[in-house]
Amino acid sequence: MATIFQLGGADALDLWGASAPATIVSFGVNDAPPETLWRVDLPDAADAAAAILARAGADIAASNTALDDAARRMRAFDPRLAVVESFGVGDRATPDSESELRALLLDDPAVVSFGIGAVMSDTWQSAVERFEQFTAWVRDAVGASSRVETRIGGHLIAVTRLSVTGDLRTVWATVRASETAQHERALALMLASRAVMLRTVVVTLGGAVGLAATLARPDAIIRAVPAALRFIETVRAELRKPETAREVR
Amino acid sequence: MNDELSALLSNLTPDELVFNGVLPSGDYAIPPASREAVFAWAFGAPPPDEIDTLRQGDDEDELREAFFDLSPLSSGGWGAIFPGGDQRVIDALKDALAPLLERRRAQAGVKYRDDLVFTPGVDTRESFFRRVGIAPAEPVNPNLLPYYLLIVGSPVDIPYNTFQYPLDAGYAVGRIYFSDGKGGHDLEAYAEYARRVVAAESAAPRPRRLTFFAPYSAGDRATISSAGKLIMPLREKLFAIDSIRDWDMPDPYYGRDANKDRLRTLLGGAEMPGILFTASHGMEFVSGDPLQMAGQGALVCADWAGPNSGAITPDMYFAGADVNADLDGLIAFHFACFSAGTPPLDDFSHTRKEIAPAAFVAALPTAMLKRGALAAIGHVERAWGTSFQWTGMADAQVGAFENTLQLMMEGKPVGHAMQQMNLRYLTLAAALQALRYDLDGEFSNPQYQADLENQFAFTWTANNDARGYVIVGDPAVRAAVSTAGAPSFAAQTPINLPSAPRQPQTLPEARASAPPTFRAAGNRIVIQIGDQQAVIEAQISGITDGGTVESFGLFGMDSVKEVRDKLTEAIESFAKQMGDTLKQVVEDATELTVETYVVPTGTPITPDIEKTLTPRASTVMGMDGDTKLIVPERAGELDTRLWNIHVEMVQQAQTYRVEMIRALISASAELIKALRG
Numbered sequence: 001m002a003t004i005f006q007l008g009g010a011d012a013l014d015l016w017g018a019s020a021p022a023t024i025v026s027f028g029v030n031d032a033p034p035e036t037l038w039r040v041d042l043p044d045a046a047d048a049a050a051a052i053l054a055r056a057g058a059d060i061a062a063s064n065t066a067l068d069d070a071a072r073r074m075r076a077f078d079p080r081l082a083v084v085e086s087f088g089v090g091d092r093a094t095p096d097s098e099s100e101l102r103a104l105l106l107d108d109p110a111v112v113s114f115g116i117g118a119v120m121s122d123t124w125q126s127a128v129e130r131f132e133q134f135t136a137w138v139r140d141a142v143g144a145s146s147r148v149e150t151r152i153g154g155h156l157i158a159v160t161r162l163s164v165t166g167d168l169r170t171v172w173a174t175v176r177a178s179e180t181a182q183h184e185r186a187l188a189l190m191l192a193s194r195a196v197m198l199r200t201v202v203v204t205l206g207g208a209v210g211l212a213a214t215l216a217r218p219d220a221i222i223r224a225v226p227a228a229l230r231f232i233e234t235v236r237a238e239l240r241k242p243e244t245a246r247e248v249r
Numbered sequence: 250m251n252d253e254l255s256a257l258l259s260n261l262t263p264d265e266l267v268f269n270g271v272l273p274s275g276d277y278a279i280p281p282a283s284r285e286a287v288f289a290w291a292f293g294a295p296p297p298d299e300i301d302t303l304r305q306g307d308d309e310d311e312l313r314e315a316f317f318d319l320s321p322l323s324s325g326g327w328g329a330i331f332p333g334g335d336q337r338v339i340d341a342l343k344d345a346l347a348p349l350l351e352r353r354r355a356q357a358g359v360k361y362r363d364d365l366v367f368t369p370g371v372d373t374r375e376s377f378f379r380r381v382g383i384a385p386a387e388p389v390n391p392n393l394l395p396y397y398l399l400i401v402g403s404p405v406d407i408p409y410n411t412f413q414y415p416l417d418a419g420y421a422v423g424r425i426y427f428s429d430g431k432g433g434h435d436l437e438a439y440a441e442y443a444r445r446v447v448a449a450e451s452a453a454p455r456p457r458r459l460t461f462f463a464p465y466s467a468g469d470r471a472t473i474s475s476a477g478k479l480i481m482p483l484r485e486k487l488f489a490i491d492s493i494r495d496w497d498m499p500d501p502y503y504g505r506d507a508n509k510d511r512l513r514t515l516l517g518g519a520e521m522p523g524i525l526f527t528a529s530h531g532m533e534f535v536s537g538d539p540l541q542m543a544g545q546g547a548l549v550c551a552d553w554a555g556p557n558s559g560a561i562t563p564d565m566y567f568a569g570a571d572v573n574a575d576l577d578g579l580i581a582f583h584f585a586c587f588s589a590g591t592p593p594l595d596d597f598s599h600t601r602k603e604i605a606p607a608a609f610v611a612a613l614p615t616a617m618l619k620r621g622a623l624a625a626i627g628h629v630e631r632a633w634g635t636s637f638q639w640t641g642m643a644d645a646q647v648g649a650f651e652n653t654l655q656l657m658m659e660g661k662p663v664g665h666a667m668q669q670m671n672l673r674y675l676t677l678a679a680a681l682q683a684l685r686y687d688l689d690g691e692f693s694n695p696q697y698q699a700d701l702e703n704q705f706a707f708t709w710t711a712n713n714d715a716r717g718y719v720i721v722g723d724p725a726v727r728a729a730v731s732t733a734g735a736p737s738f739a740a741q742t743p744i745n746l747p748s749a750p751r752q753p754q755t756l757p758e759a760r761a762s763a764p765p766t767f768r769a770a771g772n773r774i775v776i777q778i779g780d781q782q783a784v785i786e787a788q789i790s791g792i793t794d795g796g797t798v799e800s801f802g803l804f805g806m807d808s809v810k811e812v813r814d815k816l817t818e819a820i821e822s823f824a825k826q827m828g829d830t831l832k833q834v835v836e837d838a839t840e841l842t843v844e845t846y847v848v849p850t851g852t853p854i855t856p857d858i859e860k861t862l863t864p865r866a867s868t869v870m871g872m873d874g875d876t877k878l879i880v881p882e883r884a885g886e887l888d889t890r891l892w893n894i895h896v897e898m899v900q901q902a903q904t905y906r907v908e909m910i911r912a913l914i915s916a917s918a919e920l921i922k923a924l925r926g
Contacts, residue, residue: 064731
């Protein structure tokens with residue numbers, strides 16, 4: 001068993017909790033190849049279940065928007081530009097996304113003087129660990145077979161097994177339209193999530209290549225990759241703020 | 250608020266009518282005009298003094314409330330109208346459109362019709378309705394004539410004015426016409442459009458984003474109006490609608506930012522949205538100009554500096570020939586003169602002069618459809634400021650645009666959404682008729698008569714303007730955008746198969762979107778998806794064999810070596826996994842299998858239970874498009890409910906595979922770039 005993703009967590013895409021299996025879980029077969037489990041637990045009330053899936057779908061859409069925005073901003077980013085303006089806003093308690101990106105890339109004494117240098121090494125280390133963790137999840141999500149389980153009111157109503165090459169086998173405990181629709185939506189949500197996770201890596205790498213080109217140092221790409229992922233996740237968090245969610249291109 | 254635009258708006262002359270069309274010389278096709286000039290142009294006589302306002306809205310609201318929900322295809326049905334006269338042509342068109350027709354047949358069920366014809370020179374709208382068996386004034390009865398109607402053919406054969414406009418008033422109508430340039434049909438283009446619509450409806454390839462594009466220049470009153478009085482308030486109103494809050498509506502591209510290069514990024518480039526709304530001039534050529542067919546209705550971009558800045562050259566406008574990228578899933582709305590088509594005669598002047606040798610569909614939307622756009626809404630004849638301004642009223646009147654876009658963003662078919670524009674036409678037509686009746690009376694008060702005549706002139710112009718909005722494309726398409734609340738397939742109309750399966754050897758959807766094929770050649774992998782071919786010319790073996798990052802010379806500082814080692818390992822491991830997955834897909838994905846099982850009532854789902862069950866439904870698609878099916882039965886009949894569930898899973902599997910391969914290709918390419926540093 002590879003990773004278990006549970007809808008409602010905040011580990012991956014601020015949408016799925018991620019954990020390693022402690023024991024064999026439900027469908028586990030000892031000698032079976034690794035299989036990633038995606039669990040979607042929904043309440044009995046159809047309205048509440050629909051709201052959970054709708055919110056998750058909106059989060060996926062927001063993640064895609066954030067990726068567009070982050071890619072654009074990384075293309076426009078120039079770490080050599082002064083950071084004073086970014087820090088000139090008196091009521092800003094934390095550095096903005098571009099400032100942190102600049103700090104991660106440059107590890108620059110000039111940045112230290114603005115008060116965030118003291119946490120840089122930890123920040124950079126955590127960015128590296130985050131990249132490591134995230135790519136591991138994507139490896140599991142994309143490279144292994146997947147199983148999507150949908151429970152309504154605690155009852156397992158459907159399981160879909162999805163091979164790496166896209167073969168799909170579904171076992172239904174119900175053919176009631178209201179319930180089958182929930183599982184279909186859960187499956188679509190899982191597929192969309194995987195696509196966004198993979199796209200996140202693509203945008204990370206693409207952004208890192210561009211950022212590295214602005215750095216005249218031998219380890220530029222290694223420095224830029226975790227910085228790019230952190231930047232993307234910061235932009236996603238920015239977009240989730242209600243006051244900015246609609247205005248960012 | 251855009252300060253520059255606000256300042257320009259304040260300088261506009263109140264009650265001046267503007268027209269979004271320019272000539273190649275750079276002159277307005279019709280200069281901004283006073284109401285007096287419009288009156289004279291329309292009726293060949295000078296107008297009286299005052300213009301009063303016309304109440305609007307009440308009739309429209311009542312009509313809207315009274316309207317049945319015909320939006321699902323299973324309720325509204327779907328039909329295609331072919332040009333009559335030569336059955337071989339009709340058969341060829343049906344063959345070319347087969348994937349789309351099959352899909353609509355499955356969605357509309359018994360309310361599907363592909364036997365509708367309009368014979369040029371023989372049929373009138375009246376005879377068409379009589380043959381169908383329903384009077385033109387009857388409410389829509391999809392059992393007789395479907396609500397969604399796709400006209401397949403030229404406006405020469407099936408005319409705009411005498412057939413499409415009045416039909417569109419009550420029905421959701423669109424048109425496709427791909428000319429072979431010799432008076433016939435380009436059957437390959439029809440087939441391509443059908444294939445791409447079906448694929449897009451399964452894949453939902455576009456982001457949930459509505460982008461506005463509104464060029465204007467300081468001396469151009471027409472585009473200042475369309476940017477400031479249409480786009481600006483329209484976007485603000487859409488922001489206030491809760492049901493579409495999950496849509497991204499970035500800042501519009503205004504003024505100089507709305508140049509041709511920018512439009513290129515929106516039409517096939519990195520910024521392509523789910524829905525694109527443009528407000529600009531449309532190019533207008535004199536009748537018979539060699540460039541008219543290709544250029545009429547092309548969108549004039551900010552590369553043109555405005556009136557008195559000289560001639561307009563092709564690099565200043567976006568024409569059909571400029572469409573050079575795939576537009577899969579895009580829906581566009583072009584507010585611009587002639588952006589959908591051109592009738593033979595001027596619809597606005599009393600002279601009814603010839604403006605084209607024959608009616609034609611604009612080249613830009615036609616080219617867009619060939620490259621995967623689902624539909625392009627535009628204007629036949631000139632688009633006027635009356636579309637969003639009303640004489641004597643300061644505030645912009647954008648309700649019909651707002652409602653149309655809202656419905657499209659909520660996932661309704663474009664034909665249904667466009668009924669909001671059609672209701673506006675109906676309201677104006679009714680008002681016009683009432684004014685005509687008023688004017689037949691005897692007048693003792695000359696001022697009252699003058700007011701009515703002014704109202705009539707304005708309403709007549711607004712009416713002719715309102716009816717000109719048409720859909721180029723299938724009216725049943727919806728915004729093919731990425732998931733929000735509901736996944737793309739769940740948002741679509743449930744598929745209703747006929748009561749008994751037809752020849753179940755091939756599934757229409759499966760035939761339309763056969764799985765990708767793969768061919769490995771050394772370090773190259775050639776992937777064919779439909780007629781699109783992607784080549785990964787990369788060091789796949791280097792990745793999968795564990796080629797190291799060190800070999801790319803990325804290290805130089807030992808002080809944080811441990812952290813870098815971890816990072817390197819993560820990248821290498823990821824690269825290897827992507828390479829392995831891609832390799833596996835290439836080697837193993839010779840067919841796609843989808844199986845559906847149902848456990849007996851009361852039996853819980855246990856691990857590997859499917860090994861003890863027989864699949865109730867199964868689809869196995871080979872890479873050559875051949876499909877083997879097991880169709881579920883109950884009491885000797887097709888188990889429609891389970892079959893529908895299974896078909897949706899098949900669509901999901903197809904979508905997944907294509908998207909996953911594309912994503913893997915993209916990831917691999919970026920990975921290689923990153924590793925090369």
